[in-house]
Amino acid sequence: MAYIAIIPAAGLGRRMGYNKNKVFIELNKKSIIERTVEKFQNDVNCEGIYLAIREDEAEMLRKKLSGYDKVHGVFIGGKERQDSIYNVLQKIPQCDHVFIHDGARPFITKELLDDIYDNVKMHKAVICGVKVKDTVKKVSGTRVVETLPREELFITHTPQAFDYELIMHAHENARINTLSVTDDSSMVEALGENVHIVESSYNNIKITTREDLVIAESIINREGEDK
Ligand SMILES: Nc1ccn([C@@H]2O[C@H](COP(=O)(O)OP(=O)(O)OP(=O)(O)O)[C@@H](O)[C@H]2O)c(=O)n1
Numbered sequence: 001m002a003y004i005a006i007i008p009a010a011g012l013g014r015r016m017g018y019n020k021n022k023v024f025i026e027l028n029k030k031s032i033i034e035r036t037v038e039k040f041q042n043d044v045n046c047e048g049i050y051l052a053i054r055e056d057e058a059e060m061l062r063k064k065l066s067g068y069d070k071v072h073g074v075f076i077g078g079k080e081r082q083d084s085i086y087n088v089l090q091k092i093p094q095c096d097h098v099f100i101h102d103g104a105r106p107f108i109t110k111e112l113l114d115d116i117y118d119n120v121k122m123h124k125a126v127i128c129g130v131k132v133k134d135t136v137k138k139v140s141g142t143r144v145v146e147t148l149p150r151e152e153l154f155i156t157h158t159p160q161a162f163d164y165e166l167i168m169h170a171h172e173n174a175r176i177n178t179l180s181v182t183d184d185s186s187m188v189e190a191l192g193e194n195v196h197i198v199e200s201s202y203n204n205i206k207i208t209t210r211e212d213l214v215i216a217e218s219i220i221n222r223e224g225e226d227k
C-alpha cells in the first residue's frame with residue numbers, strides 16, 4: 001500500500017500581489033513549490049506526485065522539478081482550486097489513497113505525513129488542522145451574531161487524505177451539484193461520510209500574503225533546512 005500525492009499549484013496568488021505565481025517565490029534560494037514537492041519525494045510511502053499548474057507556467061515547472069523522480073505528471077489546472085484538483089484526479093492511476101496538499105504549504109513534516117497515512121488506512125477520509133487560539137465570532141455586517149465554542153473549532157490545513165474511490169466520487173458529486181467549496185474534505189462531508197482530523201502544526205502555514213513570507217523565513221531560520 002502507498003499513496004499518490006496531488007499538489008495544486010495553479011493559482012494566481014492574488015493575495016500575495018506578486019508579479020508571478022507565488023509558488024515560484026524563493027525562500028533561502030529554493031522555491032516554495034520545490035520545498036513542498038521534496039517533502040513528498042522524501043516520503044517512502046509516496047509512490048507518485050502529480051501537480052496542477054497554469055498553462056503558461058507548465059514548462060517552467062516541469063524543468064524546475066526534473067530532478068524529482070516521483071513527479072509523474074504536471075497537468076493544467078482549472079479556474080478554482082477544486083477544478084485544478086479534479087483535472088489531476090482524472091489523470092492519476094488507480095491507487096489506494098490520495099493525499100491532496102497545497103503547493104503553497106511547504107512546511108509539512110514527515111511526522112504529519114506518517115500520522116495521516118496511519119489514519120487513512122483505518123478511516124477513509126483524514127484531514128489535519130490546528131486548534132483555534134482566539135475567540136471566533138459569527139458576524140453579520142458589523143453585528144456579532146454568535147460566539148462559537150472554541151473547543152470545537154479547528155483551523156484546517158492540508159494534506160487531506162482519502163480513499164481513492166471516495167475522493168473521485170466526492171469530486172464528481174460536487175460537480176453534478178455545482179458545489180463550490182474551499183477544501184476537499186467539504187466535498188466528502190457533503191456525501192454524509194465521516195471525516196477524521198489529526199493535529200497539524202502551527203508552522204504548516206499556507207503562504208498566502210506578504211506577511212507569510214516573513215513567517216516562512218523565520219521558520220526556516222529557526223528549524224534549519226532538514227525539517
Ligand atoms: N485555480 C486554482 C487556485 C489555486 N490553486 C492552488 O491551490 C493552493 C491554495 O490556494 P491559494 O493559497 O488560494 O493560492 P492562490 O489561488 O494562488 O492565491 P489567491 O487566492 O490569493 O489568488 C495553491 O497552491 C494554489 O496554487 C490551484 O491549483 N488552482
Ligand SMILES: C[C@](O)(CO)[C@H](O)COP(=O)(O)O
Nearest residue numbers: 081102156157158182183206
Ligand atoms: C485547503 C485549504 O488550504 C485548507 O485550509 C484552504 O481551504 C485553501 O483555501 P484557498 O482559499 O484556496 O487558499
